[in-house]
Amino acid sequence: MERGIYITDRDGESYGNFFRSERILYQGRSRYQDILVFDTREAGRVMMLDNIFNVSESMEAFYHEPMAHIPLAMGEGDQEVLIIGGGDFALARQVLKHSFVTGLTLCELDPEILTICRRWFPEWAACESDERLRVRVGDGFDYLDECPEASLDALLIDSTDPYLFESPLISEAFYAKSARALKPGGVMMQIIADFLFYKKTWFEVIPLVAPYFSVLKPLAIPIPFYATGSWGFLLAGKGRTDLDPERVSADYLRSIPGLKTLTPDGVKGWFSLPPYLREEFGDLPGL
Amino acid sequence: MERGIYITDRDGESYGNFFRSERILYQGRSRYQDILVFDTREAGRVMMLDNIFNVSESMEAFYHEPMAHIPLAMGEGDQEVLIIGGGDFALARQVLKHSFVTGLTLCELDPEILTICRRWFPEWAACESDERLRVRVGDGFDYLDECPEASLDALLIDSTDPYLFESPLISEAFYAKSARALKPGGVMMQIIADFLFYKKTWFEVIPLVAPYFSVLKPLAIPIPFYATGSWGFLLAGKGRTDLDPERVSADYLRSIPGLKTLTPDGVKGWFSLPPYLREEFGDLPGL
Numbered sequence: 001m002e003r004g005i006y007i008t009d010r011d012g013e014s015y016g017n018f019f020r021s022e023r024i025l026y027q028g029r030s031r032y033q034d035i036l037v038f039d040t041r042e043a044g045r046v047m048m049l050d051n052i053f054n055v056s057e058s059m060e061a062f063y064h065e066p067m068a069h070i071p072l073a074m075g076e077g078d079q080e081v082l083i084i085g086g087g088d089f090a091l092a093r094q095v096l097k098h099s100f101v102t103g104l105t106l107c108e109l110d111p112e113i114l115t116i117c118r119r120w121f122p123e124w125a126a127c128e129s130d131e132r133l134r135v136r137v138g139d140g141f142d143y144l145d146e147c148p149e150a151s152l153d154a155l156l157i158d159s160t161d162p163y164l165f166e167s168p169l170i171s172e173a174f175y176a177k178s179a180r181a182l183k184p185g186g187v188m189m190q191i192i193a194d195f196l197f198y199k200k201t202w203f204e205v206i207p208l209v210a211p212y213f214s215v216l217k218p219l220a221i222p223i224p225f226y227a228t229g230s231w232g233f234l235l236a237g238k239g240r241t242d243l244d245p246e247r248v249s250a251d252y253l254r255s256i257p258g259l260k261t262l263t264p265d266g267v268k269g270w271f272s273l274p275p276y277l278r279e280e281f282g283d284l285p286g287l
Numbered sequence: 288m289e290r291g292i293y294i295t296d297r298d299g300e301s302y303g304n305f306f307r308s309e310r311i312l313y314q315g316r317s318r319y320q321d322i323l324v325f326d327t328r329e330a331g332r333v334m335m336l337d338n339i340f341n342v343s344e345s346m347e348a349f350y351h352e353p354m355a356h357i358p359l360a361m362g363e364g365d366q367e368v369l370i371i372g373g374g375d376f377a378l379a380r381q382v383l384k385h386s387f388v389t390g391l392t393l394c395e396l397d398p399e400i401l402t403i404c405r406r407w408f409p410e411w412a413a414c415e416s417d418e419r420l421r422v423r424v425g426d427g428f429d430y431l432d433e434c435p436e437a438s439l440d441a442l443l444i445d446s447t448d449p450y451l452f453e454s455p456l457i458s459e460a461f462y463a464k465s466a467r468a469l470k471p472g473g474v475m476m477q478i479i480a481d482f483l484f485y486k487k488t489w490f491e492v493i494p495l496v497a498p499y500f501s502v503l504k505p506l507a508i509p510i511p512f513y514a515t516g517s518w519g520f521l522l523a524g525k526g527r528t529d530l531d532p533e534r535v536s537a538d539y540l541r542s543i544p545g546l547k548t549l550t551p552d553g554v555k556g557w558f559s560l561p562p563y564l565r566e567e568f569g570d571l572p573g574l
């Protein structure tokens with residue numbers, strides 16, 4: 001370590017990670033949350049929300065590529081996509097790389113996130129010029145009621161780490177609304193919690209989701225920006241029998257410009273639960 | 288975070304991880320290094336060497352299972368194995384799970400590591416009762432000269448993170464000796480450095496290894512105990528044309544008692560270089 005400002009996001013855990021800030025660029029409080037933007041050497045520019053590491057410029061692809069390209073690979077033909085959260089535009093940018101995406105709604109609760117990210121992460125916000133993108137300010141939980149029934153091919157939930165809060169985006173009501181808005185065969189992707197030290201969160205979430213989705217796949221994906229470096233995502237399918245990683249094929253991945261982290265074998269590996277989890281997760285629908 | 292003793296192993300990097308010590312069990316200096324043993328909540332008992340995180344009780348399988356079972360899967364029939372380092376016995380314990388291992392030499396430089404690990408990690412040291420294991424105290428670099436030529440099926444290098452030091456275990460002389468001691472078709476496995484922030488270490492190591500091995504495979508393996516949670520290992524084969532992850536089959540893995548982290552698809556994924564590395568590593572022999 002060196003002299004300087006070290007920033008961590010731990011709250012009660014006995015382990016964690018930290019980054020040294022080279023320069024604090026913005027610190028403020030919106031109606032909804034504390035927002036902090038700072039530059040680091042290895043992680044590039046970083047944003048924290050309520051003192052939780054949210055996004056890193058140099059490592060964003062590890063999170064946003066799987067979050068976008070795995071669920072979208074599960075669909076057929078033209079796709080209509082909804083992002084809940086994602087006000088940094090980094091996920092939208094990935095989704096819009098696909099010509100089969102005909103429409104994308106980004107529903108961000110906090111308008112200040114949009115303003116701050118346009119200023120400090122302009123490379124991501126540049127995708128706003130894409131006319132397929134509609135940005136809405138509002139609560140995703142409520143917005144789902146406005147979505148016509150069976151109108152979405154993919155729903156990507158890119159909110160602050162849900163396991164840390166009593167989040168309305170982890171509730172039976174939310175999953176019921178999500179399933180209603182999805183077409184038959186549609187898919188949902190959401191970050192849940194790491195499998196190592198927050199396994200219990202998974203067993204709280206699964207009973208809430210399972211009534212509304214026919215296939216659930218827990219994926220362990222390397223996220224170097226977050227403590228432990230491996231994070232658990234839930235991919236859920238409505239009214240379908242499979243979510244097959246083979247669909248993330250070499251051809252599909254070749255069609256994505258500037259891809260950094262995904263390979264067919266790598267993705268297949270993330271679908272494969274290790275023995276220390278397999279027994280406990282063995283009863284999930286579709287596993 | 289809470290009140291207490293927080294321990295990190297960073298030295299100049301602007302990012303890192305930390306653990307809270309519930310209790311310091313041992314702190315001392317051997318002829319070779321500083322040794323610290325402490326208990327944590329999530330990582331279990333931890334050992335640091337020269338203030339670098341070395342081993343965690345709760346997360347050891349993530350490191351020792353791939354380190355043992357991937358290289359051993361590449362062999363045929365009875366195998367003679369050498370571990371350089373590994374004085375905590377956790378890797379030896381994994382190697383000895385295979386009945387095809389007929390002999391295992393563990394060559395540890397520092398006798399105090401053996402004493403301390405027998406006391407504080409007795410579950411791992413219990414494998415000392417296995418009569419196939421020979422423990423030697425001495426420098427692995429020198430010990431390789433005593434090994435008869437072409438006598439080893441697998442060489443596992445389990446030393447302190449080599450990328451942090453001017454290590455004699457990362458040198459052309461060392462790799463020449465290693466290749467000499469291996470049988471034709473034999474394999475070597477060594478932790479090198481993470482691909483994200485220590486990529487340059489890889490390009491220093493590869494020219495040293497490449498003259499002596501016919502196939503090199505860089506593997507990115509999730510290691511939640513280390514900063515960024517993903518670490519780079521080198522698997523190298525002598526006088527063979529392939530190192531095929533398909534050999535880490537479901538049948539092979541089923542034969543390993545108490546296996547926690549490995550699956551056939553997961554291992555195959557670790558062999559698959561992501562696009563952000565593929566171009567740069569594309570010229571490795573055997574890739």
